[in-house]
Amino acid sequence: MLEEPFSRGDSFFHRANPGMKIISAAALTLVVALSRDFVPVFAGLFVSLLLLVFARLDSRMVFRRMLAVNGFIAFLWLTLPLTYGGDVLMSVGPLALSGGGVRLAALITLKSNAIFLFFIVLVATSTVAELGHGLEALQMPPKLCFLMLFTYRYLFVISSEYHRLARAAVIRCFNPGTNRHTYRTYAHLFAMTLVKSWNRSQRVRDAMLLRGFNGRFYPMREQTITGLDRVFFAGMLVTVIIIALMEFI
Amino acid sequence: MHISEGVLSASVLAGGGALTVIGTIIGLKRVSYDRIMSVAILSSAFFVASLVHLPVGPGSVHLLLNGLMGLILGWACFPALLAALFLQAVFFQFGGIIVLGVNTFNMAAPALLCSCFLRPWLFAPGFKGAAAAYVGGFFSVLLSSLCVAFCLALTDEGFIKTAGILVATHFPIMIIEGFVTMFIVSFLTRVQPDIFQMAKPR
Numbered sequence: 001m002l003e004e005p006f007s008r009g010d011s012f013f014h015r016a017n018p019g020m021k022i023i024s025a026a027a028l029t030l031v032v033a034l035s036r037d038f039v040p041v042f043a044g045l046f047v048s049l050l051l052l053v054f055a056r057l058d059s060r061m062v063f064r065r066m067l068a069v070n071g072f073i074a075f076l077w078l079t080l081p082l083t084y085g086g087d088v089l090m091s092v093g094p095l096a097l098s099g100g101g102v103r104l105a106a107l108i109t110l111k112s113n114a115i116f117l118f119f120i121v122l123v124a125t126s127t128v129a130e131l132g133h134g135l136e137a138l139q140m141p142p143k144l145c146f147l148m149l150f151t152y153r154y155l156f157v158i159s160s161e162y163h164r165l166a167r168a169a170v171i172r173c174f175n176p177g178t179n180r181h182t183y184r185t186y187a188h189l190f191a192m193t194l195v196k197s198w199n200r201s202q203r204v205r206d207a208m209l210l211r212g213f214n215g216r217f218y219p220m221r222e223q224t225i226t227g228l229d230r231v232f233f234a235g236m237l238v239t240v241i242i243i244a245l246m247e248f249i
Numbered sequence: 250m251h252i253s254e255g256v257l258s259a260s261v262l263a264g265g266g267a268l269t270v271i272g273t274i275i276g277l278k279r280v281s282y283d284r285i286m287s288v289a290i291l292s293s294a295f296f297v298a299s300l301v302h303l304p305v306g307p308g309s310v311h312l313l314l315n316g317l318m319g320l321i322l323g324w325a326c327f328p329a330l331l332a333a334l335f336l337q338a339v340f341f342q343f344g345g346i347i348v349l350g351v352n353t354f355n356m357a358a359p360a361l362l363c364s365c366f367l368r369p370w371l372f373a374p375g376f377k378g379a380a381a382a383y384v385g386g387f388f389s390v391l392l393s394s395l396c397v398a399f400c401l402a403l404t405d406e407g408f409i410k411t412a413g414i415l416v417a418t419h420f421p422i423m424i425i426e427g428f429v430t431m432f433i434v435s436f437l438t439r440v441q442p443d444i445f446q447m448a449k450p451r
Binding site: 022026148 | 251253258274290291301303304305306314328331336342343346348405430432433
């Protein structure tokens with residue numbers, strides 16, 4: 001269940017410097033997220049699709065993730081056209097579709113999907129470990145990067161711990177329903193997971209201090225910035241500026 | 250409860266981001282390297298909680314447990330939630346980079362507020378302690394959904410009704426979160442009470 005399917009692959013984006021990729025993704029996201037016009041958003045979507053082609057990711061996986069991400073968007077489509085007010089596009093009985101609402105929902109859909117693709121191509125193509133070190137290289141607080149790397153490290157341990165307890169409950173004929181017993185059982189399963197994780201964290205801390213841990217992880221592979229990275233970064237910045245200018249034309 | 254990227258206006262994004270930066274700095278200051286592993290493990294437990302689906306009638310909801318995070322971690326819930334939400338973005342592409350600040354604030358600020366007001370009652374025996382935990386779980390989700398609604402309403406007045414529907418749909422989650430938080434807190438105070446020592450500054 002917990003996988004990073006996009007981080008495996010062999011394309012330019014998988015080899016590029018994570019720090020540079022994060023900044024490019026943030027800049028592209030910002031410029032697309034803030035535009036109020038369809039033209040720059042379409043340009044952003046075009047760039048994101050272009051990047052997606054070059055990243056050579058598993059298209060079925062991308063599509064499945066895209067469906068999941070559009071849940072909030074679907075909620076907006078269900079509510080915005082009916083509640084936005086303003087000019088009426090079409091009315092069916094008591095329901096009136098508002099033109100402004102449809103426009104806003106369409107704009108948000110395009111923006112969100114373009115940004116989702118930027119994220120997949122530029123951020124999800126690195127493993128979390130690489131991202132953590134990349135963020136550290138971008139002068140983020142080392143404690144925060146450490147926290148993130150450790151959260152990542154324990155995600156798998158805790159999720160398997162929880163699933164082990166949940167399996168044990170199922171074997172003992174636990175049949176979840178909408179009742180107090182179900183919620184109490186889930187709460188106790190989760191609380192037991194917390195207790196086990198807590199005790200494990202104490203042991204890990206002791207073990208790490210014993211081995212002379214000083215608050216820093218040393219990556220096996222230093223992240224370098226190559227000439228190609230610089231060219232790519234410059235290209236992305238130019239793209240960002242062009243999209244930003246489109247807003248005003 | 251994540252707001253997608255591309256929905257909010259610049260001022261809301263900047264405001265939420267700035268508040269999250271402040272909260273995270275204070276939170277990180279309060280956590281020594283000695284305790285950071287415990288924070289990280291709770292932060293990943295929070296991530297796992299969001300994958301746990303509880304049945305409600307024919308459908309299901311997933312846990313948020315930000316109230317519990319606040320009660321256990323205090324200010325440290327800011328960096329912990331930031332890390333967890335960042336990982337959710339990387340794993341599932343929920344939320345994004347720019348909206349991360351707003352999303353973290355919407356989850357962490359209510360949790361912190363509940364923890365400030367409710368911690369003194371948490372260890373009271375019997376009804377009082379249970380009620381405090383229930384209120385913590387209930388109100389942190391309520392306030393979080395109100396924060397989300399507020400962000401939407403500030404972005405565009407046309408969002409107001411949508412935001413209202415969003416808060417209303419979260420009511421069943423609030424009730425369930427209240428119960429689950431109550432059971433978890435009562436379990437933890439009996440089994441591992443020292444877990445609640447995390448929030449105290451050294």
